[in-house]
Amino acid sequence: MFSTQGKGFLGTLFDFSFSEFISEDLIRILYAISIVLAIVAAIAGVFAAFSNSVSAGIGALILGPIVLFVYILFIRVLMEFFIVFFRIADYLKQIAENTAKADITAKVDNTTQDE
Numbered sequence: 001m002f003s004t005q006g007k008g009f010l011g012t013l014f015d016f017s018f019s020e021f022i023s024e025d026l027i028r029i030l031y032a033i034s035i036v037l038a039i040v041a042a043i044a045g046v047f048a049a050f051s052n053s054v055s056a057g058i059g060a061l062i063l064g065p066i067v068l069f070v071y072i073l074f075i076r077v078l079m080e081f082f083i084v085f086f087r088i089a090d091y092l093k094q095i096a097e098n099t100a101k102a103d104i105t106a107k108v109d110n111t112t113q114d115e
Contacts, residue, residue, distance in 0.1 A: 031079045042068045
């Protein structure tokens, strides 16, 4: 329901009723971009450390992958946290729709029983 598949990305982007979300698609893109930037930053950090001294470079070679792993783990958890919010909104919309259908069915049943 909250997907860009129905209207397409641009259609959803300019949906002023906010009936569909583009956030889940954007989160996937942001996650990929953050991984690429983290890897580039780690490699640049190793080169910068080696330009200072060999021992700093070796330290960066040892600590760089560890810091990179923790960063990617943190970003992944953060992105999953955001996705959970959008999934909750999707499920709440389904619950509201089902409740409305149940209310209509109950009213129809009550009117047929009264006759």
